[in-house]
Amino acid sequence: MDRRKFVTLTSAALGLAPWARSSWAQQGVFRIGSLNPITGAGSPYGTGMLKAIQIGSAEVNDAGGAGGVKLEVYAEDSQTSPQAAVLGAKKLIGVNQVRAMLGVWSSGESLAVIPLTNDAGMILMNTAGAPALSAPPVNAKLLSFRLQATNDRFGRAFAQIAKREGFKRPALMAFNNASGIGNTEGFRKAWEAQGGQIVASVVYEPNRPTYRSEVQQVLRANPDVIVTGSYLTDTELLLRAWYETGQQVRWIVPGWAAGPDLIKAVGSQVAEGMISVESISDEGAPSYESFVSRFLQQTGMRAQDNVYATMAYDEVILLALGLQAVGPNATSAVLAAKIHELGNPGGTEVYRYADGKKLLAAGKKVTYVGASSRLNFDQYNDVTPDFAASFAQSGQFVRKYVVKL
Amino acid sequence: MTFADIVNLTLNGLISGMLVALPALAVSLVYGLARFPNAATGDVVSTGGYAGLFAYTASGSLLAAGAGAAAIGALVGLASYYLAFRAILRRSVITSLLTSIGVGFVIRALLGVMFGHQPRTFDMPITRAARWHGVMLNPTDGQLVLVTLAVLAIVFTLLYGTSMGRKMRALADDADLARVSGIGVERSMVTMWALTGAVCGIAGMMVGVRTVVSPDAGWDTLLPAFAAAVVGGLGNPLGAVVGAILLGVLQEWSTPLVGFVYKIALAYVVMLVVLLIRPQGLFNRVQGVR
Amino acid sequence: MLDYALTLAVVTLIYVLLAFALDLQYGFTGMINFGVAGFFGAGAYTSALLTMRAGWPAPFAFAAAMVVCGAIAWPLGKIALRLRDDYLAIVTLGFSEIIRLVLVQEQWLTNGVQGIPGVPRLWPTWTTAHSELFLLGMLCVANVAVVLFLRHLTHSPYGRLIQAIRDDEVAVKALGKNPARFKTQVLVIGGAITGLAGAFFAHYMTYIVPDQFVPLITFYVWMAVIMGGVARLSGSVAGAALLVLFLEGSRFLRGVLPWVSDDAMASVQIGAVGLVLILFMRWRPEGLFGRAREGSR
DSSP states (O other): OOHHHHHHHHHHHHHHHHHHHHTTOOSSEEEEEEEEOSSSTTHHHHHHHHHHHHHHHHHHHHTTOBTTBEEEEEEEEOTTOHHHHHHHHHHHHHTSOOSEEEEEOSHHHHHHHHHHHHHTTOEEEEOOOOGGGTSTTTTTTOOEEEOSOOHHHHHHHHHHHHHHTTOOOEEEEEESSHHHHHHHHHHHHHHHHTTOOOOEEEEEOSSOSOOHHHHHHHHHTOOSEEEEEOOHHHHHHHHHHHHHHTOOOEEEEETTTSSHHHHHHHOHHHHTTOEEEEEEOSTTOHHHHHHHHHHHHHHSOOGGGOHHHHHHHHHHHHHHHHHHHHOTTSOHHHHHHHHHHHHSSSSEEESSHHHHHHHHHTTOOEEEOOSSOOOOOOTTSBOOOEEEEEEEETTEEEEEEEEOO | OOHHHHHHHHHHHHHHHHHHHHHHHHHHHHHHHHOSOOTTHHHHHHHHHHHHHHHHHHHOOHHHHHHHHHHHHHHHHHHHIIIIIGGGTTSOHHHHHHHHHHHHHHHHHHHHHHHOSOOBOOOOOOOOOEEETTEEEOHHHHHHHHHHHHHHHHHHHHHHHSHHHHHHHHHHHOHHHHHHTTOOHHHHHHHHHHHHHHHHHHHHHHHHHHSOBOTTTTHHHHHHHHHHHHHHOTTOHHHHHHHHHHHHHHHHHHHHHHHHHHHHHHHHHHHHHHHHHOTTOSSOOOOSOO | OHHHHHHHHHHHHHHHHHHHHHIIIIIITOOOOOOHHHHHHHHHHHHHHHHHTSOOOHHHHHHHHHHHHHHHHHHHHHHHTTOOHHHHHHHHHHHHHHHHHHHHHOHHHHOGGGOEEOOOOSSTTSOHHHHHHHHHHHHHHHHHHHHHHHHHHHHSHHHHHHHHHHHOHHHHHHTTOOHHHHHHHHHHHHHHHHHHHHHHHHHHHSEEOGGGSSHHHHHHHHHHHHHHOTTOHHHHHHHHHHHHHHHHHHHHHHHHOTTSOHHHHHHHHHHHHHHHHHHHHHHOTTTTTSOOOOSOO
16 A cells, blocks of 8 residues: 555544544533643643543542533643644534633643633633733633632732741742743732832743853842742752852742752752742641542642642532532533632532532532632632742741731 | 852853763764764753663662663664664765654653653752852862763773774764775764763763753753854864853853843854854864855 | 634644745755744744734735745845755754744743733634634635745746755856855745744734744654655645644544553654654655655765
């Protein structure tokens, strides 16, 4: 068989495959699109997010489904790239006929996908940080829910913590992407609004073998604390470059970078006194504990190291509770409004899907307390969680206090 | 900017140059004998990172880790030769270049499947630098320099002090003439691929020690390695190393002037400028060229 | 389903344009240009910024994208003239990265790493479905126009000349022609076509960010040209279609190979792309539709 025939046959076969699957379309099923960064910059989190969504869906289905339908998860790899995310979303929407898009991770992917989900009139849930996702016109329909605090809010939390710790000369170091810069600029705005000054500010390029010059430039200004918008790998390099100089400086780092893995990478001595800031739920919230143990059991991974997985889990539970409340045939606008309500206080607090379902079925109002944080959606459907400041002490992060914005 | 700051910048440049020096050397070695820029270099570096990490975890000794990384790197280099490059070496540059891109992708895929995408780190303590009038001298940097120099010494001894090295250089200079004089191509090729693989492996371990080990770790050294090899003159091993250090230092010196983003572009700009003035690179002689 | 097919068609036709440009430069003139992604990005940003910030109508913005990219290609041409193939590959790669870093750094213009969301569709007042269909239509028109233009060019004495440059530049010089001028022209024309593809991309995706214009895109375009067949315009079309088939088709492999975890699946996809490159280069370097050209260069 010559090459041309082979290619034609293969393309035909591949083209037929999705048809075969969708002809099994059943009644009583609500399809969820899980568009996660399995590869690319988000790969440390993507697989965990997908598993979390699968765990959440299983929990819902085991409790008898949502509003009379079972959840079905269709997964695509977004490759942490906006155009791959668009193609994945189009496939999920057009071929798999999903009715909600969950687990979108980065700002770039979310900004690329939101026009599609808005056009298709479906809910989008993401964990992006960029401010652009809140305001109109991007989220004018309010169909998009952001389960991670905006960069702005993170920055404000950092500023409050810095003030509380008595720092006077902060310096900023930001990973050169929307999220990193968003964090440090959020800090700057909040800090300067209370009359403070930033002594040095550096934006560093990704994927470099060392950041010595960058750190040295910041240290020349003699800061007493360095506030970062960074990720695990680069934070490790920043700390190395700093520690070598022997200069006295404290660090305030986002929780997704500053965790046990970071301490393991740089050693407890280097990490001593580092402040890790992350959004949290109530202490020991049952939703969190239960999810973490299930996650560990089923995947062998620690949910404590993957805050986005926990957020993705909440996305599924929220969606399911919304479906239970308004039924699977409600319009997205109605569903979105209900999800907004479910995240906000005023109802009976629930921590597990089954409890919420029972109460909703009985006509009660419900507030879902998320595993990743108390949701408290604001007018743009952005979460407004509380933040925790944890201090590295002798090789462990110990939570010291909570910051409310 | 005090004098100490300038010295620190220079030292930083030297160190980042050293990290690129070995991959650049590998690129030039491959180019010398096989006549194409090898885009799989970065991925062999990544493999070296994993090999070094496992050897280190198993043995606790950096020396053993380096040996392990070199050995695995050599194996991967040889495998890429026998499985992919051998059959197409006589063809055009673009064929080999695209094949090397393909080989790189395959290596990256294998690493991803075997080890996953989570970055891993070496469990090594970080040391404080010694300060001398504001200049910072770091022991781990000293180790890096020593290892790099040791590898370079071995490679150059091989190239200039052994008969195999002489044959390889003859082939690099003028393949047809060398063949006619009876120099065996095959053995030189095999030696070269094993050697460049080993060099990349050790580079990968050093990158892994200083940053992280992940399937994408080596790719970030590829473009700087290309730039360094081109500046020094493709095919010239000494040129590659000098090019790498030169670019590293120039980049760091430029930082106060152009900032951290454009400092990366500087490597490419310097490359363009050098080629405008001296199209064969800094250390190459002009060859019969279009 | 139709929507997804439409997206695939748009992506394919954009890659076809990119493959045309590269085929003109490499297939017909023998220049190894690894800078495709940079021009692609420059075209995308030019059109996006002119329509959004300066209020230009789309046709003028598209034309401007072509002009800007052609203009950028000109100095590259001057530099490239004295270089051999292998050096040219690396130089153009560096040039592409310089363009990307400029897009990152000049935030006042490009919004830097935040990217530019909300690039207007053609036309903003239409529904999305209509806009996408219209864009697809315009893309088809552009493809046809470029094909006709390139066919005319390559079948003309000019075309014979550039192919002669590819085959034996010294001989061309001996005939008294200056290859330098023609090589620069080909880079400029190819650059303009690449810029046009970038403009279409920007108005289709509606969100552009410098991270999208990385060397990987250049590698993909090379794959398309090589798989389809060099120096054959029909080859560029086939190659682009094949490329999209591979890149998107691997999504569907997930259903076929259920025992592979999702994480590993993405690696399998990259591995498959690499394997295809190796196999094509080994067994069919002239591509599916190209003429067998042997001999080492």
